[in-house]
Amino acid sequence: MKKHIITLVVENKFGALARVSGLFSGRGYNIESLTVNETEKPGLSNMTIITSGDDPVIEQIIKQLRKLVNVLRVRDVTSLPEHIEREMALVKIHVMPKQRAEHFGIIEAFRARVIDMTHDSMIVEISGSEEKISSYVELVRPYGLIEVIRTGVLAMLKGSTVTTETSK
Amino acid sequence: MTGSDILLKSLQQEGVDVVFGYPGGQIIGTYDRLYDYDIKHVLPRHEQGAVHAAEGYARVTGKPGVCIATSGPGATNLVTGIADAYMDSIPLVIITGQVASHLIGSDAFQEADIVGITRPIVKHSYLIKDVKDIAPAVKEAFHIAKSGRPGPVLIDMPKDIQAAKGSFDYPTTIDLQGYQPSYEGHPMQIKKVLHALSEAKRPLMLVGGGVRLGNASQELLKFAEATGIPVSMTFMGQGAFPSGNPLYVGWMGMHGNYASNQASINADYILAIGTRFSDRTTGNFGMFAPNATIAQIDVDPTSIGKNIAVKTPIVGDVKSVLGQFLKYIKEYKRDKHAEDRAKWLADIAKWDKEHPFSYENSNKVIKPQYVIESIYNITKGDAVITTEVGQHQFFAGQFYKFKRPEQFISSGGLGTMGFGLPAAVGAKIGAPDRDVFDISGDGSFMMNVQELATAVQYRLGIKVAILNNQFLGMVRQWQQLFFDKRYSYTCMEVQPDFVKLAEAFGCVGLRAETPAEVMPVLIEAMKVKDRPVVMDFRCVREENVFPIVPPGMGLDKMIFK
Incomplete structure (x- = not known):
């Protein structure tokens, strides 16, 4: 169970945060912390999520997040060394x-x-x-x-x- | 014009000519406008009936089903059907009324947070806050519902938005940056699979409901015939590949046939197409296909690698991807292991002979399997079959041999009792010239029995075959096999007289109590075209669905009796 930092770019649409957090609770994924804040681009928010799980679980989390219509970008920052x-x-x-x-x-x-x-x-x-x-x-x-x-x-x-x- | 007009005009722009709906206080404005539109409205007797009918309609026509309900209880009554459509990837657009914008959150009369309640079981949803957002939301909803992996999309319409004035300007384009389903598969991956299939000595295709939803049966048939690779289906895949074809193996899983399950265990390569590897198909995940390398084609990336590890994933629409497989077919060498392949097909044929789907018939008591065989014979295998959930559902899967993709309409993922009757209503409305049978049990039938009135109102000649054993048969079977025959509350001690019940609704009611009466009842039923027929087949009480793989076991652990 490795810790992963996942960053999302999300449209500021009705219920977008609930869709993301509900995905974690509904599918039984761990969530250690979640921050949401506006970006410099109007209408877009950044979310940083700390989660943990073995590789197949993290892969599912990323794919499930990508499937959400209001989620524009998902990145597992942990896999990128320069952060x-x-x-x-x-x-x-x-x-x-x-x-x-x-x-x-x-x-x-x-x-x-x-x-x-x-x-x-x-x-x-x-x-x-x-x-x-x-x-x-x-x-x-x-x-x-x-x-x-x-x-x-x-x-x-x-x-x-x-x-x-x-x-x- | 009003928001309601914009909504209805948008539905017309999407080619909607039938909606399944139930009026109420917070959707009354839209209903008032609907009265003037050339859209057929089907009034069920319960909102659950509307949503399952929309599912049946979608399955048989390939178009998204549309349903409308009021706020609060109207909306919550849709929830089971929305979950059902989500699990089985049925395209639906659901319109719900909502209390006026300024009352949201005040616990107003008939207020429920339906967007919140349904969030985990929709593909996407909208709460409309401005009249100008209606047309774009409808446009997006239809696009999302039917593209990629299809599913239900909900639009919640507050009462004041329905009444608000706006202009109608239907968008011509869609800008959904966060929703871009893949269509084409990666050519490198496709060639890789074709090379691996050439090397395989015991290859198998496992075909799921995605091939039916993706309208890819023709491509599948061509690909199977070009490669000579045998085809097994999932329960939901039935109909995707014609049952009479020499490469047809059957369907895999808990109640699937021995040849398919044995093939999964012995295969050295499995190409899975449009299946999410449900536990009912695979048995114990860890024991699935122990000797096979697995490649998987699916439009939904989350279906790949979720339950079963996959060596070669191909993300794309099954129809396009199978088209690409055919385009690159010269990469495939059919005869590299001709001898092994011949033996493989012979092994499958041998397994099929050893344990075909079978039962012991009787001339004293009606066997449920006999009823299904008789329905198969009298409809020449051409009917559209809907089912409820339970033993009868699997008897239908085992003894009705499906030829075409639109023929089999069943609640596979959620397993919703009460699905079949309203689904038959929707299917018959979508395909009025087809024979539509709801194969039912006495337990499931009672769960949405009120929809008989809907079928009578619209003069739908659907046939309901109740395999009546006065038990919740599937649970009783599990209690017999796995709970020491402790039949805890599965006996339906009191059921109505189904013939009289049918007549009270205005249907034709028929009953068969002996095997000799089965065929005459069906012949009588087939003559009725202008109203539903309910057939009460008084079956043997404790018949079991065999084979069965006990829950949690591998597919090699089949029990045959």
Whole structure:
């Protein structure tokens, strides 16, 4: 069961997101994260889906997605070596004033930043690979983690190739 | 003009002359306009009847079936038929009324999110939000329903959109960037398969319903005769290849014939054409065709490699691809392994002789198989046969030998009891000059029995043959074979008097209680042309469909009695 990042270009039509997410639930495919956002082209959205499965399952997922009328392009980014993955998270932690210095040190090491602070808490914005965010979260958990909200992974091809190129 | 007019004019542009529909509060505006149009409207007695009739009509004519229903319960009553059409790839365009746009989401009277409910069982769907979107949606819906792998497309029409004013300008082109089905197969792949077939000593073609839907029977026949490769079908493929042909092996699967199942096990190369490798065809996926390399032609890429690993896939329309096979036929060497091939055909003939479809007839009790044979004889094998789902469905498959693709109309994928009677209504409307028989069981018959009234209203001379054993026979058979004869709620202890029921509806009702009465009943039935005939064949109660491959087993594990 390998992890795969699949990017889709989808027409912003009624129910398009439901068609994609329903396909995963209806056919029993795994879905770890799904992000949807507008592209620079009017009427088109980009979806990034993290899924896992053995090769025949991933092949079926891709073919089933391609079959959807509103889906213009499906790409398994994982199979393309030259790509970048990024995720952002907001992490809220219990921090008493005397612990602040210690936290600033960790934040510095992770190249994160503090975006809100109260007398007993702070919100940290961190971006990077899924693994980096997970290790940050694990590191601060013992201090009193309040909550984590993650965006899900975004992926983009390196070089001048357009990730959201629409021809299938 | 109104949105309803735009809808109806668009249907006419698509060549629709018959619709199967049921009026209601949220589609009343469209019905009001329909009253003035030259479109035949067939009124079933339940919306499920409309959608199965549209399926039967589509199967027999090759044109998309169109049905109309109101919002809420009208729309949800269509759901089983939409799922049925999706599984069996039947082209349908379904129009549903919806509550007015501003009321959507307010739990309005007769509101249901039919686009959401049907999302996993349609090929595509539309919720119309603007009157100018109606004509393009209809144009796209017909294109999507009938091209590629056919299927149902739903258009949900809010009440205010039906009433809104707009102008009619039917689009001449379609711009669907995300929907581009393949037609031609890749020539390299085709040549590769022709070379591999030349090398094969025990090749077999496995032909599914796609060959019938894709209207490719002529190409298949030419290809089989050019190559000398024997042809086996799936249950849904029946009719795609003529039963009398020397290369005809039969049909494969759970209740298929021994020769086909043995051929699948012994073949060294299988060319699958227009089949999705249903579990009812293959038996246990892991044990299917253990000695064969498999090539597959299908218009739907998701049908390839889903259940069975395929060495050489060819994505394309079966008719075009088989045409390409014929074009490149000189790449095929027929006589490379002539001796092995002769032995292979002899083996198949031997298997066929060892275990043909057979049953032990009786002169005391009516055997269901005997009824099917008698129907076959009296119709000279030319009738259009619809079936319900259960034992009678497989008796029909085993003992009616189909010659042509449009002859066999059955619910194969979803297995919908209650399909056959409304499908027969639709088939008879689509092909009024054909003899149309619904082969039924007493359980299935009751599921859409109300459609007898529809058949009477339109003076349809369909024939319903009930193989009445007062059991849900197929489930009872499984209980006998696999559940220690614990007949948990499969006995229909009370059924109506089907002859009186038929007469109450205005049909002719006939009954046969002994084998000697079977033929006279059929002869009597064939004389009736202007109304339906219901024949109650009181059959032996505990007959089984044999052979059977137990669920989850390979096709070599056939039980013969």
